[in-house]
Amino acid sequence: MAARMNLHRRSNDTNPYAAPEVADRSMTAVELPLGSPWKIDGDALLCRGDLSFDWLCFSTGLPVEPDAKVFYMKIFAPSQQRRILFRLFHSLSIATILMLLVLGRVMQAGPVKIFGVPAFVFVLAYVGIFIIVLRRTPSFRIYYRRSREGRRRHLFRRTIPSLAAGMLVLGPTLIILPRLFAASFGWGLMTLCTAIVSFAGFLMLLPEPRAVSLNNGIFRVTHLAPELLAALRNFADER
Numbered sequence: 001m002a003a004r005m006n007l008h009r010r011s012n013d014t015n016p017y018a019a020p021e022v023a024d025r026s027m028t029a030v031e032l033p034l035g036s037p038w039k040i041d042g043d044a045l046l047c048r049g050d051l052s053f054d055w056l057c058f059s060t061g062l063p064v065e066p067d068a069k070v071f072y073m074k075i076f077a078p079s080q081q082r083r084i085l086f087r088l089f090h091s092l093s094i095a096t097i098l099m100l101l102v103l104g105r106v107m108q109a110g111p112v113k114i115f116g117v118p119a120f121v122f123v124l125a126y127v128g129i130f131i132i133v134l135r136r137t138p139s140f141r142i143y144y145r146r147s148r149e150g151r152r153r154h155l156f157r158r159t160i161p162s163l164a165a166g167m168l169v170l171g172p173t174l175i176i177l178p179r180l181f182a183a184s185f186g187w188g189l190m191t192l193c194t195a196i197v198s199f200a201g202f203l204m205l206l207p208e209p210r211a212v213s214l215n216n217g218i219f220r221v222t223h224l225a226p227e228l229l230a231a232l233r234n235f236a237d238e239r
Helices: 002-007 080-107 119-136 148-183 185-205 226-238
Strands: 008-010 020-022 038-041 044-047 051-057 071-076 139-145 210-213 219-222
Touching (some): 038 226, 051 226, 071 210, 080 119, 080 148, 080 185, 148 185
Parallel strands (some): 051 139
Antiparallel strands (some): 008 020, 044 219, 071 139, 210 219
């Protein structure tokens, strides 16, 4: 009976007849091996802070040249409960800021006002909220290198598709938006919102590393290259 109580919790402690609920898995304690800053857990990597994988190619998991340039990426790690909301906000914010840069061309023809307030006031407020949210979200850095094959793979799988999608959305928008806003503010705003949502959806589908913050200060990183995870798993087994 005691074991059963450890596996379940009741929705109402004062009601002995309340149906038991399975404990939230996100509350399960996760520990790292003693003296190790990371470990592989299935298709994810667990770490406690900044990491350096500068002896392996970040894209292929192969050893890299010692003179290869070291890069780093900053990964934001919201809580598990807010991960979807944060990714949606993050993608929408990046797309919105890019679209507002396009909207700046419209503003050259004259001030754009929303409810009688200059548009740049809303832009500054939005950017301020974006910065505050990012600063309050846990984050860490991964330092890495890429081999020649890794750079080639990253170019064709990430860089070129991202640039193509950006040009596909930003290019026509840059040409069409000024005319639409000049003809009808409503149609211009609807087109702008459609472009933002479309580009944000693309950003959410990018196969980039993602992370969540667990309750005990450990980050869970997913969407890393399978080859890198396999190389790190072999490295951990050999130690």
